[in-house]
Amino acid sequence: DVGFLFGLGDVIELGAALGFGWDAYKISTNPIMPGVEYPYLRPGIRLRIRLVQELVVLDADFGFRSIFGRANFTSFGSAGDSFGLDAGIGIGGLFDFGLLWRANFAWANYWHSFSGTATLEPASSGQDGGIQVGLTVGYGIR
16 A cells, blocks of 8 residues: 555544555355455545554554456356445554554455356355454564
């Protein structure tokens, strides 16, 4: 991702980001649910709030996932469309001596529509997604 945050006073920053990603949802080989991969372009918005200078910072983001391809989805219909949304929230900070810490929670979901000839079972719509929980400790440079 690349982006820029604009300061709204001394505490709040608001901005935009543009990124590229690749999600994969795969179950072991089976005849019912094929694995799928989603390469996507993600425009999004970001918010950052310094609760205690840089020691405790709350951040949040929200993005739209425009999918480039739908490989393996001919199983449910030869045509259709897909898109995704994601949102995340985190809290973290950076101490003067370099200790960086962060805890975060993120959600992503995809919605699909299908039409045309199916190779397995015809479907009209579907969705999938996941959550991510993370904890980071490291060294940061100011």
